[in-house]
Amino acid sequence: MQRIINEPDYVVEDMLKGFLKCHADIVHADESNPRVVISNFAKSKKKVGIVTGGGSGHEPAFIGYCGKNMVDAVAVGEIFSSPTAKSFYDAICAVDQGMGVACLYGNYAGDNMNVKMARELAEDDGITVKTAVANDDAASASTEELNKRRGVAGEIFMWKIGGAKSEQGGTLDEVISAAQKAIRWTRSIGIGLSPCTIPANGKPNFHIEEGTMEFGIGHHGEPGVKIEKMGNAKTIAAEMTNMVIQDLPFADGDEAAVLISGLGATPVMEQYIFYNEVEQLLKDNGIHIYRSYVGNYFTSLEMNGLTLSVMKLDEELKECLDKEARTVGITQFKGEQRNELR
Amino acid sequence: MQRIINEPDYVVEDMLKGFLKCHADIVHADESNPRVVISNFAKSKKKVGIVTGGGSGHEPAFIGYCGKNMVDAVAVGEIFSSPTAKSFYDAICAVDQGMGVACLYGNYAGDNMNVKMARELAEDDGITVKTAVANDDAASASTEELNKRRGVAGEIFMWKIGGAKSEQGGTLDEVISAAQKAIRWTRSIGIGLSPCTIPANGKPNFHIEEGTMEFGIGHHGEPGVKIEKMGNAKTIAAEMTNMVIQDLPFADGDEAAVLISGLGATPVMEQYIFYNEVEQLLKDNGIHIYRSYVGNYFTSLEMNGLTLSVMKLDEELKECLDKEARTVGITQFKGEQRNELR
Numbered sequence: 286m287q288r289i290i291n292e293p294d295y296v297v298e299d300m301l302k303g304f305l306k307c308h309a310d311i312v313h314a315d316e317s318n319p320r321v322v323i324s325n326f327a328k329s330k331k332k333v334g335i336v337t338g339g340g341s342g343h344e345p346a347f348i349g350y351c352g353k354n355m356v357d358a359v360a361v362g363e364i365f366s367s368p369t370a371k372s373f374y375d376a377i378c379a380v381d382q383g384m385g386v387a388c389l390y391g392n393y394a395g396d397n398m399n400v401k402m403a404r405e406l407a408e409d410d411g412i413t414v415k416t417a418v419a420n421d422d423a424a425s426a427s428t429e430e431l432n433k434r435r436g437v438a439g440e441i442f443m444w445k446i447g448g449a450k451s452e453q454g455g456t457l458d459e460v461i462s463a464a465q466k467a468i469r470w471t472r473s474i475g476i477g478l479s480p481c482t483i484p485a486n487g488k489p490n491f492h493i494e495e496g497t498m499e500f501g502i503g504h505h506g507e508p509g510v511k512i513e514k515m516g517n518a519k520t521i522a523a524e525m526t527n528m529v530i531q532d533l534p535f536a537d538g539d540e541a542a543v544l545i546s547g548l549g550a551t552p553v554m555e556q557y558i559f560y561n562e563v564e565q566l567l568k569d570n571g572i573h574i575y576r577s578y579v580g581n582y583f584t585s586l587e588m589n590g591l592t593l594s595v596m597k598l599d600e601e602l603k604e605c606l607d608k609e610a611r612t613v614g615i616t617q618f619k620g621e622q623r624n625e626l627r
Numbered sequence: 628m629q630r631i632i633n634e635p636d637y638v639v640e641d642m643l644k645g646f647l648k649c650h651a652d653i654v655h656a657d658e659s660n661p662r663v664v665i666s667n668f669a670k671s672k673k674k675v676g677i678v679t680g681g682g683s684g685h686e687p688a689f690i691g692y693c694g695k696n697m698v699d700a701v702a703v704g705e706i707f708s709s710p711t712a713k714s715f716y717d718a719i720c721a722v723d724q725g726m727g728v729a730c731l732y733g734n735y736a737g738d739n740m741n742v743k744m745a746r747e748l749a750e751d752d753g754i755t756v757k758t759a760v761a762n763d764d765a766a767s768a769s770t771e772e773l774n775k776r777r778g779v780a781g782e783i784f785m786w787k788i789g790g791a792k793s794e795q796g797g798t799l800d801e802v803i804s805a806a807q808k809a810i811r812w813t814r815s816i817g818i819g820l821s822p823c824t825i826p827a828n829g830k831p832n833f834h835i836e837e838g839t840m841e842f843g844i845g846h847h848g849e850p851g852v853k854i855e856k857m858g859n860a861k862t863i864a865a866e867m868t869n870m871v872i873q874d875l876p877f878a879d880g881d882e883a884a885v886l887i888s889g890l891g892a893t894p895v896m897e898q899y900i901f902y903n904e905v906e907q908l909l910k911d912n913g914i915h916i917y918r919s920y921v922g923n924y925f926t927s928l929e930m931n932g933l934t935l936s937v938m939k940l941d942e943e944l945k946e947c948l949d950k951e952a953r954t955v956g957i958t959q960f961k962g963e964q965r966n967e968l969r
Contacts, residue, residue, distance in 0.1 A: 287820040287837065287931060289897040291860045299860070300896045303903030307919045344895035345922075478629040495629065518633045518641070550892035552928045553686035554642045555631040561645030577649045580687075581923060586894045589629060589929070616958040 286482045286489075286587065293484040297341045297363055304348060308613055311352045318375040320361045320368060322348045326611075327357035327380045333451040333460045334358070334380030336388045337444060338368040339396065342483070343504060345614040346583040350441060352612030355448035356389075360403075364483050364586075365505045367395030373403035377414055385413035385457035389447050389464050391436025392420045415457055417464035419443050421473040421594060423532045424501025424510045437504050438546045438583040439471035439594040442606075445615065449605035463605060470597040472529040476521060477502035477509065479589035481549065500524065504548075504585050504592075518555070522562030525593045530570055535597055537571030542596045542606055544578040548588040553580065556591060563593060576606055582614055628824045628831075628929065635826040639683045639705055646690060650955055653694045660717040662703045662710060664690045668953075669699035669722045675793040675802045676700070676722030678730045679786060680710040681738065684825070685846060687956040688925040692783060694954030697790035698731075702745075706825050706928075707847045709737030715745030719756055727755035727799035731789050731806050733778025734762045757799055759806035761785050763815040763936060765874040766843025766852045779846050780888045780925040781813035781936040784948075787957065791947035805947060812939040814871040818863065819844035819851065821931035823891065842866065846890075846927050846934075860897070864904030867935045872912055877939055879913030884938045884948055886920040890930035895922065898933060905935060918948055924956055 290296050298319070305314055305322070315321035327334065338360025339347045351359045358376035360368035377386045388404070390396050397418070404414040419436025426433035447464035455463065477499040480489035491506040493499055498521070501509030516524070535541065543563065547556050560579045567574060575598055583592065596602070609619035632638050640661070647656055647664070657663035669676065680702025681689045693701045700718035702710035719728045730746070732738050739760070746756040761778025768775035789806035797805065819841040822831035833848040835841055840863070843851030858866070877883065885905065889898050902921045909916060917940055925934065938944070951961035 287840065287857055289820075289860050289863055289893065289901050289933065291900065296896060296900060299900040299903055301899075303899035303901070303906070303921070306906050307899065307902055307921050342894070342896060344899070478631075498629065515629055518631050521631055549894055550929055550931075551631065552684070552891055553923065553926060554638060554684060554928070557643075557645035557649065557686070558633065558638060558641040559631050559645070560649055561641055564645070564648050579645070579649050581895065584895060586896070587892055587931070589892075591631065611960060616960070618953060618958070618960070 288484060290484055296484050297361065300341065301361065311611065311613065315375055315379055318372060320372045321375045321379060322351050322359045322361060323379050324351045324353065324357045326353040328382060331382050331384065333384045333455060333457050334382065334386040335448050335451055336376045336380060336386055337390050338362065338373050338376060339391060340365040340367060342586045343583055349614035350444050350612050354452045354608055354610045355444050355612050355615065367393060367399050370399040370402035373400050374406045377403060377407045377412060381412045385415065387447055387457060387460045387464060388414055388416045389443050390418060391440055392418045392434060413457060415461045417443060417447065417461055417468060419468045421468055421471045422503065423472045423474050423528055425503065428532060435503055437473045437475060438544055438592045439468060439473045439596065441544060441582055442471050442542060442594065442596045443468045445610065446602055446605040449608035452608065463601060467596060467602060470533065471594055472532045473592055473594040474525045474528050475502045475590060475592040476500055476525065477506065477588060477590040479550065480506060481586035481588040502590060518558045518562050522559055523566060526563050526566040529593060529595050530572065533597060535570065535572050535595070539572045540575045540598045541567065541572050542576045542598060543574050544582060544594040546582040546592050547580065547584065548590040548592065549581065549584040550587045550589040551591050556580065559591060575603060630826060632826055638826050639703065642683065643703065653953065653955065657717055657721055660714060662714045663717045663721060664693050664701045664703060665721050666693045666695065666699045668695040670724060673724050673726065675726045675797060675799050676724065676728040677790050677793055678718045678722060678728055679732050680704065680715050680718060681733060682707040682709060684928045685925055691956035692786050692954050696794045696950055696952045697786050697954050697957065709735060709741050712741040712744035715742050716748045719745060719749045719754060720752070723754045727757065729789055729799060729802045729806060730756055730758045731785050732760060733782055734760045734776060755799060757803045759785060759789065759803055759810060761810045763810055763813045764845065765814045765816050765870055767845065770874060777845055779815045779817060780886055780934045781810060781815045781938065783886060783924055784813050784884060784936065784938045785810045787952065788944055788947040791950035794950065805943060809938060809944060812875065813936055814874045815934055815936040816867045816870050817844050817932060817934035818842055818867065819848065819930060819932040821892065822848060823928035823930040844932060860900045860904050864901055865908060868905050868908040871935060871937050872914065875939060877912065877914050881914045882917045882940045883909065883914050884918045884940060885916050886924060886936040888924040888934050889922065889926065890932040890934065891923065891926040892929045892931040893933050898922065901933060917945060
């Protein structure tokens with residue numbers, strides 16, 4: 286793997302410097318903790334604070350969803366590692382305005398532990414913190430053990446909904462309730478076609494045989510449910526879409542939001558070819574796509590592969606999804622048309 | 628190379644289907660020519676039509692810059708191949724409103740030939756067509772032979788400026804003049820760290836030895852000016868930035884727009900690390916970054932590497948650059964702050 290980096294141990298620092306310079310109109314660093322990125326819009330009105338955090342290497346996630354009407358502060362971890370409890374705590378303190386803070390993060394052991402500690406520290410300061418924990422990865426545990434499932438790209442929907450609800454003036458309970466509904470109604474599935482290498486390790490973190498793919502792979506190369514022969518876009522889309530819609534389950538007549546994310550090295554062209562198949566499969570099942578996102582929204586360094594996330598919608602979620610947003614990852618105009626097909 | 632496609636010979640068709648479904652709020656296909664993508668905003672007011680076109684495999688370019696205040700219609704070619712003269716002609720006809728059409732495209736033999744034929748056909752119909760031809764790739768010929776240089780990611784600046792000028796009510800001559808200034812004041816340089824494979828060929832179109840990089844590589848793997856030992860972000864940024872700023876040349880006190888694009892497989896993290904170095908180098912040379920773009924803006928399938936484009940600015944270009952835009956590749960709010968550093 287050839288990389289455009291300086292010191293492998295400082296890739297996160299160097300990346301944050303570039304990110305903050307490039308997007309100074311949207312975000313800034315916390316004054317005392319360089320591992321906390323804060324939205325310039327965080328305190329533009331009195332509202333519930335929205336915090337998330339996670340490991341680096343998933344850019345534009347997590348920092349790229351910090352901004353207007355999405356996340357107010359992000360705790361930044363090392364590559365594929367949880368941020369510290371201190372960073373989560375500093376992020377919470379930075380955006381609390383007395384209405385409480387919603388911490389919307391993914392279900393990983395390190396994050397669970399560090400958010401719990403941060404929450405206790407914040408509550409000692411009199412800040413009310415409530416959480417919604419993303420567990421959208423349908424491949425990571427059975428439907429009987431939803432609380433063991435990992436959070437993946439569906440987190441973006443959770444942030445979009447939670448951030449919009451806060452902007453609408455929702456209370457902490459209302460924000461948490463909307464964010465929890467968003468993630469409860471979201472199912473994701475990923476496939477891996479090639480591994481990735483953590484710069485400081487220098488070797489791929491797993492292996493995928495040419496001609497095969499790992500079905501259900503996690504964002505850090507966690508093993509999927511099976512290794513199978515590589516199919517074409519049609520067969521891969523069918524297997525992934527079926528897993529997602531049967532798991533919730535989605536029903537004939539449902540409206541949904543779809544997010545397809547390349548994992549880092551997947552050509553954008555292939556992502557649209559895949560989207561075309563998914564759209565047809567959902568239509569065949571009577572599921573109407575209300576809004577869709579295709580691109581490198583939540584990556585895993587230079588992994589080849591992609592994730593599919595589908596969120597079932599009701600009027601509340603549609604209203605939140607349609608809300609204007611201004612972040613590096615998602616920029617939506619106020620009053621922008623929906624994705625109605627001609 | 629493991630790919631998520633169906634028939635290798637139909638990747639462009641399949642991609643376009645997905646793209647048009649996903650972005651039906653921004654673009655639609657021409658009624659009779661499926662290789663022409665038209666902005667839904669093309670005729671929202673009477674203005675000069677903006678047309679471009681190019682080979683596929685560079686997504687989100689070229690189709691992703693079709694939309695509000697950028698390109699009105701795009702002629703779509705096969706992978707890394709020029710669109711047909713007929714597609715350029717149909718694109719021109721689709722967006723002419725009697726004020727003429729500006730065809731803003733890149734300097735490649737096939738495109739030059741096909742645009743020339745399309746222009747003749749259109750002029751037979753009484754449509755005035757003028758062109759601006761991007762030649763921003765500083766590595767592709769010497770300063771004595773600017774007309775031999777290729778167009779690369781700097782085309783995005785040309786489209787942004789030309790589209791904004793048209794929206795402002797500019798005449799065809801004014802639009803062409805602004806677009807030509809944009810590209811005349813833009814210099815780009817690319818590096819390749821790994822090759823890419825055209826799906827229908829099945830084999831990489833060139834080879835890069837591990838530990839080396841191709842300095843000055845083209846968007847289709849055209850040979851660069853030299854093959855050299857792989858450096859780190861700091862040394863690579865220095866070599867690329869120096870080439871760009873000495874070529875125009877940029878001067879102390881200049882304001883500039885910067886666009887860094889991954890070529891397909893370059894982690895977003897590395898693009899920001901690279902940006903951090905470029906920003907420092909420009910500052911050291913007295914060049915102030917007015918606005919910057921970092922991401923996969925103009926790719927080459929799954930090539931690893933990136934391009935750096937820098938455009939010198941004056942008041943006219945700044946005003947056009949700041950204009951609201953709504954395309955898949957660039958979404959900018961009206962009245963959005965500039966990228967002033969805190």
